[in-house]
Amino acid sequence: MTSMNETLPSPGILEFEIAFEQRYARVWFNRSRKIIICQLLTDYVPIDDFKEAFLEIGVLIKSGGFEKFIFDKRALRAFHQPTMEWYFIHWKKEMLGYGVKTHRKILPEEKWFEKMVQLAKAQILADHPDHIIDQLDIAYCDTLEAAILT
Amino acid sequence: MSRVVSIVYMKTPPESFLLFKEELKKAQLEKERLILHYEQQLSEVNLELYRLKEQINSQQDMMRTTLEYASNLEIRLTEVKEEVAQTTSAYRKSIY
Numbered sequence: 001m002t003s004m005n006e007t008l009p010s011p012g013i014l015e016f017e018i019a020f021e022q023r024y025a026r027v028w029f030n031r032s033r034k035i036i037i038c039q040l041l042t043d044y045v046p047i048d049d050f051k052e053a054f055l056e057i058g059v060l061i062k063s064g065g066f067e068k069f070i071f072d073k074r075a076l077r078a079f080h081q082p083t084m085e086w087y088f089i090h091w092k093k094e095m096l097g098y099g100v101k102t103h104r105k106i107l108p109e110e111k112w113f114e115k116m117v118q119l120a121k122a123q124i125l126a127d128h129p130d131h132i133i134d135q136l137d138i139a140y141c142d143t144l145e146a147a148i149l150t
Numbered sequence: 151m152s153r154v155v156s157i158v159y160m161k162t163p164p165e166s167f168l169l170f171k172e173e174l175k176k177a178q179l180e181k182e183r184l185i186l187h188y189e190q191q192l193s194e195v196n197l198e199l200y201r202l203k204e205q206i207n208s209q210q211d212m213m214r215t216t217l218e219y220a221s222n223l224e225i226r227l228t229e230v231k232e233e234v235a236q237t238t239s240a241y242r243k244s245i246y
Contacts, residue, residue: 044201044205044208046200046201046204046205047204049201078205078208078209078212079208079212080204080205080207080208080211081208081211112216115219116212116215116216119215119219120215
């Protein structure tokens with residue numbers, strides 16, 4: 001079991017443990033803080049691998065006790081619209097049923113990527129008027145520390 | 151007598167033949183192993199190609215969205231310029 005202490009030295013964010021790690025993602029959790037962190041590791045994640053990772057995160061969430069999900073997408077340089085749609089519409093909705101209503105996202109620094117995400121999100125919301133975005137607390141952060149503490 | 155000798159000879163093939171048979175068996179096993187290895191590598195390459203194709207498609211989609219966005223901005227900018235020109239023109243007419 002690995003601790004985040006080496007990479008995140010701030011006193012308030014210690015004691016995260018690795019749930020699992022695969023080629024495309026590393027997942028951390030802290031039960032006392034009720035937080036799960038998913039850190040993407042590559043510039044692109046194919047949809048099948050993305051679903052595999054998020055279904056595994058889903059199993060962890062379903063074990064109970066988690067309220068916040070932090071998605072660190074800083075490694076990404078391209079995203080797949082159907083993947084984003086599945087994550088945004090289906091996965092988040094299902095996880096809301098298990099108590100995860102707080103989402104913190106960390107995007108790459110590139111402004112064009114942020115704009116692309118905004119455009120894609122707007123399109124997804126327009127295509128799915130029954131979305132649950134109003135029931136979620138979503139915010140963008142610059143660092144993991146900020147995402148954990150806000 | 152010669153018939154008996156012949157039968158005995160058939161029952162015990164020469165050592166070189168046995169060695170050859172053994173080598174042949176080893177070669178066949180090695181061939182099967184190499185085929186499996188090759189098929190596994192080919193499968194991995196195909197999977198990676200599939201992933202790269204998906205990534206390229208995604209990047210193309212993002213470029214298309216970017217160009218559509220830029221194009222819409224350009225159209226909107228032209229409209230605003232025309233509106234400003236018309237308003238300015240109407241204002242001048244009202245003065246003079």
